Every structure is written in C-alpha cells, then in structure tokens.
Amino acid sequence: MNGLLTDLYELTMSAGYFQAGISHQVATFELSIRRLPSRRNFVIVAGLPQVVEYLLGFRFASEEIDYLRSLPQFARVSASFFERLLDLRFTGDLFAVPEGTPLFAGEPVLNVRAPIIEAQIPETYLLATISFQTLIATKAARVAQAAGGRAVVEFGTRRAHTPEAGVLAGRAAYIGGCIGTSNTLTGFRSGVPVYGTAAHSWVLAFPSELEAQRRLQELLGPNTIYIIDTYDTVEGARIAASLGRPLWGVRLDSGDLIELSRAVRCILDEAGLRDAKIMASGDLNEYKIQEIVAAGAPIDAFGVGTELATSADAPALGVVYKLVQAGDRYTAKFSPDKVTLPGAKQIYRSPDHDLVALANESLPVPGAEPLLRPVIFHGRLLEPLPDAKAARERAAESLGRLPEAHRGLDSAAPFPVEYSPMLSALIESARRHA
Numbered sequence: 001m002n003g004l005l006t007d008l009y010e011l012t013m014s015a016g017y018f019q020a021g022i023s024h025q026v027a028t029f030e031l032s033i034r035r036l037p038s039r040r041n042f043v044i045v046a047g048l049p050q051v052v053e054y055l056l057g058f059r060f061a062s063e064e065i066d067y068l069r070s071l072p073q074f075a076r077v078s079a080s081f082f083e084r085l086l087d088l089r090f091t092g093d094l095f096a097v098p099e100g101t102p103l104f105a106g107e108p109v110l111n112v113r114a115p116i117i118e119a120q121i122p123e124t125y126l127l128a129t130i131s132f133q134t135l136i137a138t139k140a141a142r143v144a145q146a147a148g149g150r151a152v153v154e155f156g157t158r159r160a161h162t163p164e165a166g167v168l169a170g171r172a173a174y175i176g177g178c179i180g181t182s183n184t185l186t187g188f189r190s191g192v193p194v195y196g197t198a199a200h201s202w203v204l205a206f207p208s209e210l211e212a213q214r215r216l217q218e219l220l221g222p223n224t225i226y227i228i229d230t231y232d233t234v235e236g237a238r239i240a241a242s243l244g245r246p247l248w249g250v251r252l253d254s255g256d257l258i259e260l261s262r263a264v265r266c267i268l269d270e271a272g273l274r275d276a277k278i279m280a281s282g283d284l285n286e287y288k289i290q291e292i293v294a295a296g297a298p299i300d301a302f303g304v305g306t307e308l309a310t311s312a313d314a315p316a317l318g319v320v321y322k323l324v325q326a327g328d329r330y331t332a333k334f335s336p337d338k339v340t341l342p343g344a345k346q347i348y349r350s351p352d353h354d355l356v357a358l359a360n361e362s363l364p365v366p367g368a369e370p371l372l373r374p375v376i377f378h379g380r381l382l383e384p385l386p387d388a389k390a391a392r393e394r395a396a397e398s399l400g401r402l403p404e405a406h407r408g409l410d411s412a413a414p415f416p417v418e419y420s421p422m423l424s425a426l427i428e429s430a431r432r433h434a
Contacts, residue, residue, distance in 0.1 A: 001057035003085070004064050006124040012073050014117040018081045026092075027116040028325040028344045031126055032108040037135070037314030041406045042102040042415065044141050044395050045109055046172040047133035048375070049099075049385055054125050055090045055112075055376060062086065090118050094376035095359070097347070098386060100137075100175050100394030101371060102402060104415045107356060108372065109134075109319065111344045116326070123321045131319050132165065133172040135311040139286075140176025141399060142409055143304050146286040148293045151301040153195045154181040155281060156309020169309040175391045182303075190388045197225040197251050197279070197303075204230065210239050222246040225279060228264070229254045237264040241271035249277030249300070257282070258297040265298040279303060285313070286409055332430040341423065342430045347371040351401065357420035 017023040036043065065082050068074055092114020103109065109130055112119045144152050154173035157166030170181030171190045180193030187194035198216055206212035209231060217224045224247040228236030233255055240250050250268070252260055257280045268276045280292065281303035289302055306312060322340040323331050330342035344359040348368035357363050359372070374382055386394070405412045419427070 001054045001059065001125075002064070003058050003060035003088070003121065004067075005058075006121055008071075008073065010121045010123055011068065014085075014120055015074060015077045015081050017116050017120070018084060019077065023084070023117045024115050025327050026113060027119050027323055027327075028111055028113045029119045029123070029321055030108045030111040030324045030340075030344060031130060031319060031321045032340075033103055033105055033318065034320050034338075035318040036105050037138075037311075037317060039409065039411055040138060040314060041408065041412050042104055042138070042399075042402065043134050043317065044137040044176050044399075045097050045101045045103055045130070045134055046099050046137035046175050046391070047130040047168075048096055048110075050129040050133070050168070051096070051110065051126055052094070052375060052381060052385065054129070055094060055122060056379070056381065058088075058090065058122070058125075060085045060088060084117075088118065088121075089379065090114060090122075090376075091379040092118055092376070093374065093378065095344070095372045096375050097371045098373065098394060099388075099391035100396075100398065102395070102398050103347075104354065104417050105318075106341075106417050107347055107354065108345050110375075111324070111359075111372070113344065127319055127321050129168075131317040133168055134319075135314060135317050136169045136172035136309065137176035137395070139308050139311045139314070140173040140178050141395065142286045143284075143289060143302075143308060144177030145399075145407060146290040146293065146409060147302055150293070150299065151179045152177065152289075153279075153301065153303045154178045154183070154308055155303040155305035156307075157181075157183045159306040160309040166309060171388050173308055174388055175395055177392070177396065178304075178308075192388055198227050200227060200230045200253075203227065209236060210242075213239055213243055217243055217247065223248055226250045227253060229260075233260050234263050234267070237267040241267050241273060244271070245273070247273070247276055249279060251279040251281060251303070252299075253280075253282045257299065258292055258295045261297045261299045277301060281305070283307070290409065330426060330430055332427065334431060341419075342426050343423070345372070345423070352403070353416035353418055355418050355420060356423060358423050358426065361420060361422050363420060363422075 096110035154170050160166035160169050167185050170183035170186030174192045180195050182196050184194050186192050203209055203212045213226050226240040228250045261278050277300040279301040280299045284304045285307040324343050332342040333340045346357050346359045348355040348365040350368045406415050
C-alpha cells in the first residue's frame with residue numbers, strides 16, 4: 001500500500017504534529033455516517049478488508065520520501081520527520097462494524113486509535129474505500145429487494161469508474177444481495193460466484209443468428225444463455241427454441257421487457273422448454289425492476305450494470321473521518337451542519353432502535369447487540385475477517401430483521417438512533433468548552 005495514496009494535507013499535518021512534538025500522542029479518529037443519500041433508509045457497510053489491508057500495509061519508499069522533500073510545503077520540515085516516515089508502520093487499534101451491517105445517519109462505521117500520525121494519514125483511503133463499497137452494497141440491496149426473490153447479477157465493470165472499482169463493486173454487490181458478478185477477478189479474489197452470457201458481437205460474428213446460437217450451445221451446453229435481441233427479439237426466441245436443450249435460457253437486453261418476455265415465454269413453452277429461464281438486462285435499476293415485477297412479467301433473473309456499479313442515483317456518501325479524542329481530551333466540532341460527537345463510541349442494536357454510547361461506558365442493554373468489534377490490536381490483526389459470503393448472509397439476515405417501513409425504496413421515517421445519557425452529557429460539556 002503506497003503511503004502517498006493520500007491527500008497532501010494529511011502529510012503536512014503529520015509533519016506539523018512531528019515538529020510540535022506531539023506525533024506520538026495517541027489519538028482516536030472515527031469514521032461515521034453524517035447523512036444518508038437521497039431515498040435511502042439505511043446503508044450496508046462494505047469495504048473492511050481493504051481498510052485492514054491498507055492499515056497493515058501502507059509504506060513510504062525512499063523515492064517517495066525524496067519527492068516529498070522536493071515539495072515547497074515541506075521546505076521547513078526537519079530531516080528527522082522524513083526518517084520517521086520511512087520507518088512508519090501502523091501500530092494502533094481498529095474497531096469496526098462487520099461488513100454487511102445496516103447502519104443509519106449519525107452512527108460510526110469504525111474508529112482508529114493510534115499515535116496521531118499513524119491515525120491521520122489513512123483518512124483519505126479509508127473514506128474512499130468505505131464510501132464507495134458501502135454505496136454499491138446498499139444499491140445492490142435495493143435492487144435485490146425490488147427483484148422480489150428473482151436472481152440479480154452485477155454486470156457493471158465496463159461502466160465502473162475504474163477497472164479496479166469494478167472489481168470492488170462486484171464484491172460489494174454480492175454482499176448487498178446479488179447472486180454474483182460478471183467480473184472474473186472478483187470471483188478469483190473474493191470467491192464470489194461469476195456469471196456471463198454472450199454479447200451481441202457473438203451473434204454479429206457469424207453469418208447467421210442460427211449459426212451463432214448453435215456454436216454457443218456447443219461451447220456452453222447447459223450453461224448456454226442466448227442473447228436474442230440482436231436483430232429481432234421474437235425471431236431470436238424462435239431460433240433459440242429450435243435448438244432445444246441443453247440451455248439455461250435466453251437474455252433480453254432491449255425493448256419493452258414486459259411485453260417481450262411474455263411473447264418469449266410463450267415461444268419457449270410451446271417448444272417444450274418450460275424450464276428455460278428468461279434474463280433481462282439493459283439500463284435497469286431498482287425502480288424499473290420493481291415495475292417489471294409488479295406487472296407480473298415472466299422474467300426469472302436480472303443483470304444490472306451501470307446503475308449498480310456506479311450507484312448512479314446516489315454516487316456519493318456523506319461519511320466523515322474526525323478526531324474524537326486526543327490523549328485524554330475529548331474533541332468535537334460544532335460547525336453549522338457539520339457537528340461531530342466526542343469520544344470513541346459503541347452502537348447497541350435493538351429490534352426497534354439503536355443506542356449510540358461511549359465505548360468505555362459500562363452500559364448493559366438487555367437483548368441488544370454491540371456492533372463495533374475489535375479488528376486490529378497494537379498493529380496486529382486479531383483474526384481473519386469473515387469472507388464475502390458471510391458478509392452477504394449477515395446483510396440478508398440483518399435486513400430481514402429491520403422493520404418493513406425502513407426497507408422500502410423510498411424514504412421512510414428514520415430508524416430511531418438514540419444517544420446514551422453519558423454521551424449526551426459529554427456533547428453538552430464539549431459544546432460549553434468549545
């Protein structure tokens with residue numbers, strides 16, 4: 001992990017801490033959700049493995065140190081600071097909610113406790129990786145809910161903001177509720193099931209559609225999914241039906257998916273292919289899928305690409321990474337619309353509300369689940385993280401327990417998030433002394 005993969009001000013502040021003689025002061029930073037995106041009642045947390053990988057792996061190479069020395073912002077910085085950077089390793093602690101956990105506005109995702117330089121520099125990377133993957137997992141949960149039990153496959157790498165974003169999006173979408181992804185590197189790295197059909201270029205590459213589909217069947221056998229809308233969807237369905245078994249089904253990628261799926265279903269059934277499935281794709285999102293399902297269209301699965309891999313309707317998440325404790329001193333900011341809460345915190349989840357409390361409170365909450373858990377202690381990973389499948393199961397189970405009003409596609413009344421009396425008192429004390 002490249003230590004320069006951060007904003008310049010993280011490094012200039014770190015230099016300042018060093019010059020001021022406080023670089024070894026233990027500080028606690030908290031990454032929390034300031035506000036939910038539009039039309040979202042919750043978010044599904046994703047991205048923790050990348051957080052751990054970064055914290056345990058970030059380094060500065062000698063040529064990177066030379067680059068920093070050349071910048072005018074570091075002209076007054078002592079040579080000993082750059083020597084410190086060269087040896088810098090994360091020696092602190094990380095507490096975080098498990099991947100797949102639904103969270104709400106005002107709640108912490110993780111906190112980092114370490115010497116202040118070690119805790120400051122990761123801000124940029126941690127915000128970026130948690131924000132992006134959480135957005136995609138949340139979008140996937142909404143799409144899967146709209147599908148009403150029908151399978152959804154993530155198809156979006158080609159439209160993702162970078163190829164690597166596509167890899168992470170495939171994993172996050174799986175956590176959120178997709179059955180898999182088209183991205184083979186995601187499958188290799190994370191054990192996520194991979195799926196694929198064929199592109200229109202396959203059909204166009206052969207002299208006739210019949211020849212193209214015959215060759216595809218020879219190649220894929222029972223995994224064959226014909227794309228049938230290259231020329232004429234209904235005629236494409238007849239050609240697919242004429243080839244009989246083996247096949248999985250057909251894919252529709254354009255046109256009136258509701259009416260076309262009904263026509264295609266009839267053609268397949270009349271050919272004795274009642275078990276053949278219909279997949280739909282083509283600029284889909286949760287609202288279009290909801291409309292298709294409500295119309296009773298005979299579509300068995302959906303492929304969702306651009307809107308899912310970019311979280312197109314909500315491309316940014318209001319997460320912040322703020323200093324909440326410096327040494328023994330609790331810290332908070334009270335800027336208009338940007339208030340932060342002092343102290344490291346814990347979330348206690350009950351069926352009908354969450355309670356946010358100070359992490360060091362002795363606060364028995366009968367039947368409540370504490371959500372933030374130790375992940376790294378003194379620079380060492382405590383135990384292997386749950387894999388993507390476990391995170392997916394956690395997301396499904398947790399969303400299933402969420403009151404139905406808060407699982408809808410449109411905004412509902414916020415899920416109740418309360419503060420403990422001790423946290424409330426600390427907030428007021430910090431405000432008075434600000």
